[in-house]
Amino acid sequence: MKLSMFRRRPALLALAACLAPALACPAPAQEPPAPAPADETADSPAEATPYTVAIKGVEEHDQLTTLLEEVSRLVALREQPPPSPVGLRRRAEADRERLAAALRSAGYFDAVMDIDVDVETSPALVTITIEEGPRYTVSSVRLEDAKGQPLPTDVLKAEDLGLGKGAPARGPDVLAAEDRITPRFAERGYAYARVVDRRLVVDHIARTMDVTFQVDPGLPIKYGDLSIQGLEDVEAKAVRRRIPWKPGDPYRPLQLEEAREDLAELGVFSSVRLRLADQPMPDGTAPVEVIVQERDMRFIGFGATYGTDDGFGANAYWGHRNLLGGAENFRVGATIAGIGRNSTTDAGEFDYDLTATYREPDFLSRNQSLTLSSSAVLEHPDAYRRKALVLSGIVERPISDDITASLGVTFEQSQVTENEQRTNNTLFGIPAALTIDKSNDLLNATSGWRFSAAATPYLAAFGDSSSFTIARFQGSAYLGLGDTDNYVLAGRAVYGFIVGGGLLDVPADKRFYAGGGGSIRGYGYQKVGPRDAENDPQGGLSLFEASIEMRIKVAENIGIVPFIDAGNVYESEYPSLSDGLRYGAGIGVRYYTPVGPIRVDAAVPLRRQSGDNSFQLYVSIGQAF
Structure with a gap:
C-alpha cells in the first residue's frame, strides 16, 4: 500500500499541495512582482514573444478550469510576454508545479499533465493538456487532543465539521472544516480552543485521504x-x-x-x-x-408632508441623547399642519402640536424602557375642532427578538367641537399593545410580515362622554418575487372597533376615520365613512381597510408602485358589509435613500361621493405601510 503523510510544517510542500491553492500558489495579481530571469527581460516591446494559452481535457469541469486559470502565471501574465521563446518555455515549465498543486487541492492526485509550447505560430501557442484521473475521497475524519487522545464527543463530533466520509478530498473543504472547529468549541465555552496540527494521509491505492485534526481545547471559560x-x-x-x-x-x-x-x-x-x-x-x-x-449627544431635525386635501405640513425637533448621563433620550418638537388645506373651515385654521418626550432605557429591568410624554394639541380637521392636553407614561418590554409588549396610563383633558356642539372630556386610559415584526427591514421591508394589536379602555371620570374601549388590529405582509428585491408584493389589512358607548357618546376625536395618504388613498383626509348633514365626516365605531401594492424597482434608487386600497368606516360597533367598501387606485414613485424611501403617490377614488376630489396627491417619507 502506498501512503503519503502530510503534516502542517512549512518545509513540506506536500501539505500545501493538498490544501487550497491560495496557500500553495497564490494568484499572480496578489503577489509582489519578482525579478524576472535575464532571458525574460525585454529591452523593447519588439523583442517580446506574445502567446496564447489553451487548457484542454477539463472542458466539462468549469470549476476546475476556472481554478487552473486563476493559479496559472501563464494566463495571468499574457499581457507581459517574455522576450524570447526560451523565456516562454521557462515560464511554462515554472507553471507546472503550480497547476499540479491546484489539481491535488481539488482531489486529483493522479492527474497527468502535458505542456506543449509551439513557437512556430504567431502568436505562440501554449497548450496545457490534462488527464485529471479519478478524484480521491475522504476515508475518515478524526478529532484528537494534543496528546493524541480522542476528543469528548459531547463537545464536538467529526460529523459536525461538514466533511464526511466519501466527500471529495478537496483542500478548501479541509480548511473549511478546520475553520469550524474553534467556533464550535467557543459555543460550548472553550473560548481559547485552537487547532495545533492537521495530518493528512493519502492512500494512492485506495485513492482516499484520511484527515486528522489535533486540537487543544483549553478549559471551559x-x-x-x-x-x-x-x-x-x-x-x-x-x-x-x-x-x-x-x-x-x-x-x-x-x-x-x-x-x-x-x-x-x-x-x-x-x-x-x-x-x-x-x-x-x-x-x-x-x-x-x-x-x-x-456620538454627538444633541440633535435637531425637521420634515415636511403634503396632501391635496390636507395641504402642507412641517415639523421640527430638538433632542438630547444623554440627558442625565444614563442614555436618557429627551426630545421636544413642534408640528404645524393644514397649510393650504382644502377644507370647508377657515383657511387660516392651522393644526398645531407641541410635544415633549422623555425615554429612559433599562427602566427597572434590562431592555425595559419607560417613555413619558406630554402634548398640547390644537387641530381643525373637517370632522371636529379639538383642543387637548395629553399626558402619558408607557412601559415597553421586548418579549423576544420579534415581539414587543407595552402597557401604560394616559390622562387627557380635551374640548371638542362638532357641529357647533362643544363637549369637555376628561379621560383616563390604559393603553396596551403587542407588536410582532418578522419583516427584514423596518423602513423598506421586502420579505416577512408584521402584526400589531392595541386596546385602550378609557374611563370618563368627568365631562360629557361615557366610558368606552378602542381596539385596533393591523397586519402587513411582504413577498419578494424573484432572486432580487426588484419586485415586492405588499399587502395590508386593518380592523378596529369601539365598544361601550354609542356613536355620540364617544368624543369625535376618538372615533374611527379613513381616507388619506396612510389610509385609503384617492380620498381626502377623513373623507371615507359616514357624513353629517353638512357633508362633513362624522366618524364611526368600526373600521376596515385593506391595501395591496406591487413595488417595482426600475433603477437602483427609483421605483414605481401601482396600488389599490379599499375600506370603509361604519356607525355600528362591527362592520356592516351591506354598506359596501370605498376603493381607491393609483400609482406612486419611490426615491430610495439611506434613511428610507421618499414617497409620492397619486390616486383616484373609484366610488366618489359628493365633495370628493377627482384625484389626490400625497408626498411623504417612508412606504405607505
Whole structure:
C-alpha cells in the first residue's frame, strides 16, 4: 500500500499541495512582482514573444478550469510576454508545479499533465493538456487532543465539521472544516480552543485521504472583570446594565454580539466593540473589554408632508441623547399642519402640536424602557375642532427578538367641537399593545410580515362622554418575487372597533376615520365613512381597510408602485358589509435613500361621493405601510 503523510510544517510542500491553492500558489495579481530571469527581460516591446494559452481535457469541469486559470502565471501574465521563446518555455515549465498543486487541492492526485509550447505560430501557442484521473475521497475524519487522545464527543463530533466520509478530498473543504472547529468549541465555552496540527494521509491505492485534526481545547471559560474604554459623558452604569451576563457566568460567544447590539441600540455610541482578553486568568475566567466611541449627544431635525386635501405640513425637533448621563433620550418638537388645506373651515385654521418626550432605557429591568410624554394639541380637521392636553407614561418590554409588549396610563383633558356642539372630556386610559415584526427591514421591508394589536379602555371620570374601549388590529405582509428585491408584493389589512358607548357618546376625536395618504388613498383626509348633514365626516365605531401594492424597482434608487386600497368606516360597533367598501387606485414613485424611501403617490377614488376630489396627491417619507 502506498501512503503519503502530510503534516502542517512549512518545509513540506506536500501539505500545501493538498490544501487550497491560495496557500500553495497564490494568484499572480496578489503577489509582489519578482525579478524576472535575464532571458525574460525585454529591452523593447519588439523583442517580446506574445502567446496564447489553451487548457484542454477539463472542458466539462468549469470549476476546475476556472481554478487552473486563476493559479496559472501563464494566463495571468499574457499581457507581459517574455522576450524570447526560451523565456516562454521557462515560464511554462515554472507553471507546472503550480497547476499540479491546484489539481491535488481539488482531489486529483493522479492527474497527468502535458505542456506543449509551439513557437512556430504567431502568436505562440501554449497548450496545457490534462488527464485529471479519478478524484480521491475522504476515508475518515478524526478529532484528537494534543496528546493524541480522542476528543469528548459531547463537545464536538467529526460529523459536525461538514466533511464526511466519501466527500471529495478537496483542500478548501479541509480548511473549511478546520475553520469550524474553534467556533464550535467557543459555543460550548472553550473560548481559547485552537487547532495545533492537521495530518493528512493519502492512500494512492485506495485513492482516499484520511484527515486528522489535533486540537487543544483549553478549559471551559467563565466571564471575568469588565472594563470599559471610551466613555466621556455616558456613565458606566448605562453600559454595565446592558451586559447580559454576570462575572462567573459561563462564556457564550453569542452574548458578546447580543451585548454589542444592545449597546448600539442606546443611540449614544457611534461604534461599539467587545473582546475577550488574549489569555485567560489562572482561575479560568476571561476579562472582557468594552470599547466605545460616543456620538454627538444633541440633535435637531425637521420634515415636511403634503396632501391635496390636507395641504402642507412641517415639523421640527430638538433632542438630547444623554440627558442625565444614563442614555436618557429627551426630545421636544413642534408640528404645524393644514397649510393650504382644502377644507370647508377657515383657511387660516392651522393644526398645531407641541410635544415633549422623555425615554429612559433599562427602566427597572434590562431592555425595559419607560417613555413619558406630554402634548398640547390644537387641530381643525373637517370632522371636529379639538383642543387637548395629553399626558402619558408607557412601559415597553421586548418579549423576544420579534415581539414587543407595552402597557401604560394616559390622562387627557380635551374640548371638542362638532357641529357647533362643544363637549369637555376628561379621560383616563390604559393603553396596551403587542407588536410582532418578522419583516427584514423596518423602513423598506421586502420579505416577512408584521402584526400589531392595541386596546385602550378609557374611563370618563368627568365631562360629557361615557366610558368606552378602542381596539385596533393591523397586519402587513411582504413577498419578494424573484432572486432580487426588484419586485415586492405588499399587502395590508386593518380592523378596529369601539365598544361601550354609542356613536355620540364617544368624543369625535376618538372615533374611527379613513381616507388619506396612510389610509385609503384617492380620498381626502377623513373623507371615507359616514357624513353629517353638512357633508362633513362624522366618524364611526368600526373600521376596515385593506391595501395591496406591487413595488417595482426600475433603477437602483427609483421605483414605481401601482396600488389599490379599499375600506370603509361604519356607525355600528362591527362592520356592516351591506354598506359596501370605498376603493381607491393609483400609482406612486419611490426615491430610495439611506434613511428610507421618499414617497409620492397619486390616486383616484373609484366610488366618489359628493365633495370628493377627482384625484389626490400625497408626498411623504417612508412606504405607505
